Each structure stands twice: as structure tokens, then as C-alpha cells.
Amino acid sequence: MAITGVLFDFSGTLMRIEPARSWLTAALEATGARLPAQDVDRYAAALEEAGGLPGATPPRAIPPELEELWRDRDKQAAGHRELYTGLARQVPLPDERLYDELYERHRRPAAWHPYPDSLPVLRALAGRGLRVAVVSNIGWDLRPVFRAHGLDELVDAYVLSYEHGTVKPDPALFLAACGALGLAPEQALMVGDDPAKDGGAAALGCAVHLVEHLPVEERPDGLRPVLGLLG
Template sequence: MTTFQGVLFDFSGTLLRIESAESWLRAVLTASGTEMAESEIVRRAGELARAGALPGGPEPVALPAELAGLWRLRDSRPDRHRELYTALARQVPLPRPELYEALYDRHRTADAWAPYPDAEEVLAALHGRGIRLGVVSNIGWDLRPVLRAHGLDRYLDSCVLSCEHGVQKPDPRLFRLACRELGLAPAAVLMVGDDRTADGGATALGCGYLPVDHLPVDRRPDGLRPVLDLVG
């Protein structure tokens, strides 16, 4: 066992995973009463995925030059986040203009996210050991309702979001704030996340770092369990 007394978790791709682009598009079409041919749904969902229009999904295959600035700062403010992702979605023709905003709104709902199979088990076990737990996320909206809906918030002591502080990982200031929220020195905190650049940036502050793979939930049943062997 190490001397870690706290653990910070990334949100997307670490504790929970966003639905597929096809599921995302189908949900919005159904909710709005919009009909599309099956082949068209599959085709447009693939185009949305390649455009990087689904937050938490694949990055753009080709980012338009005029959106490069917004891309870099997308998680620093809610308005920037919405502007970027709706702009990316608008590259793909859809039958009704209001669908682009509806797609953005859908991804912020609990139904659009699924916890990894071992997420609650690991959080509950660490919480039971008296380990301080928090989420630190690059995101453009308040994810707390999603954590609450999936029953994960009960184990957390803090939640530090880039859009609420205007600072994005890997900036050490966000990790420093997250450690302060846990009441711990960075050397006593382990950061767990799927992005080796953004989440791994915690090591510059003295935190430990455990990478996990950004995989669909059915392909990563126990990716978080190694945390239990590192924290005592």
C-alpha cells in the first residue's frame, strides 16, 4: 500500500462513458418526433462522430480552422462549450435546425451516460476506508446531477470543474484547487484518468497518476479496480 489518502477521478472516459453517436442521435430524433430513414440515421450518426460533435466522444477527424481557438478553450466556459459543439454538429445536415441544440442538451442528461461497471464498487470501497474522493473534470457544464442520478455523488467529497474556474487540465492550478478541496497535499493524492496529457498533468504538482483506458463500458469491466491496490 502507498501513502495516498485521497483520489481524484476524471469524469468522462474514467467514471462514466457517453453513449454512442447513434444512440445520441436516435434519442433526439425520438424526443422531437423527427423521422429519418434507418440508413440515414446510421450515416448521419457516423458523420457526427467524425465531426467530433459528441462531447465525450471521438475528437474531430478534421477540425475546421475557424473553430481551432474555441477547441482549445472549450472547457473553460459553458458558453464556449456549447458554441463549439453545436458548431461541430452543424457540419452534418439534419432535417430540423433545432436538432443541433437538442443534441447538445441530450448529452448533459443522465440517460446519455453509463457508469463503468466497477465505478460504484471502487468508490464505495475507498469511501469505506476513509479515503477522500473527488472529481476533477475538463467540462463545460455542471456534471453533478449526472453523478447524483447514477448514485455516485454520495461517495464524493468534492467536484472541481474547469468551466467553473476558467482553468483546464493539465494546468496545475486546477489540480491544486482539487487537492485543496480534499484537504490534502498533492503528494497524498492519486489522480485517475484516461487522458495521459490532461490527467497526467497532475504529476507536475506531485500527485500520483493512474491511467485508465477510454473504452466502451462493456469492454472495460474492471479498469478502476487497480486503484484499490494503490490506496490504503
């Protein structure tokens, strides 16, 4: 059966979160809090090691009181916020306001950078008449990010885990995406960066293509092979 639609993961596939240093710097500027310039890199590294930046490095260790939130982090919005502000609080910062601002910053369009070929590939798919859905394990609404970066008009449907109360590789999310596009699973290609989560679509009969979760400057054309898979 011919592929007539593509399902894309979000973080690490179509876009990448900003580096921890610029994330922290933006929060400092927004709150007016201050850190000695020579300490910004150190604090940013500590926050990333603690896992406080969603979409970046997972925490090296999860505090026992946050373990349940970690397991269910992408199933509902309030828990997502509680988890990541809790992880950030493992690092003592000079202003309490920074923890909430860091969380807010990571949801803003400026914190996300599309991979260089995301827009061209989505445009090419639209030009071929293929429908597109974004299927993401996430605890907040990413639609404003896509709108701000000019990608929203090229996405036909969003299936976000926190809106469904379950996460990939649960077949329910892939089925919801296929249903939203009016496709049978055999007509869809799932593109993502996680073999376990995104690769779960294969159990339904979807084709799967994996990309590397790299900084945007290191992966200029990782999505372009998708076009070759569609004939």
C-alpha cells in the first residue's frame, strides 16, 4: 500500500531545544536576576545535568520524590511542570523566580530551532499532496511554536501525549494520528529519533524512519531521505 501520509516526532526530529546556556541566559534576562558571568556556564551545565531542560539531556539521577512524576511526565500538563521545575530546583539558583521562568522559557518559540531541512521537507510533502501529523510525547501545547516558525500551515494534525493521557509507543497515539489524517497505518510513515518510542509505530504496520537527535548545526539534511522513501 502506498504511503500517503507522514507522522513526525517533534523534539530531536523537526526541532531542537536551545543550548542550556542560552536557556538560562534568557531566564536571567526575563527576571532581572543576576549571576556572575563566569558562573553562567557552570550553572547551565548543572541544570542540564539535573535534567531541568526538557528536550535536552535526561537527568543523571532522579530524586526519589520525583520518580512518579518522571514516569508520567508527558501524560498531563501540571505534572510536567512540577517535574521539570523540581529537577531544576536540584540546582540552587540566586532567585526563586528563575525556576518558573526556566520552565516558561522552554515552551516559547524562541527556545526551539527547526532543523535546516524541516521547512523544505514539509513543503515538499505538501507539494506532493501528502498529509502530515505531528505525534509527540510532550506536556504542553507546541502548536504556537510551529506557528511562530512558519510550519503550522504545513501540519494537518497534532497528536500530543498530554492531550490523550498516554505516550508513545502506545498504539493509541499512532492510531489517533492516522485517523486524523484519514489513513490506514499501512499508508503512513513515522519519522522520529527514538527507536523504542517512535519505532513502536511499526507494530501497527506503519513504515518507520529514524533520524539522529543532534544539534541543528550538525544535522543539516537528516530529514531529506524521507522524500526518497516515498517514491
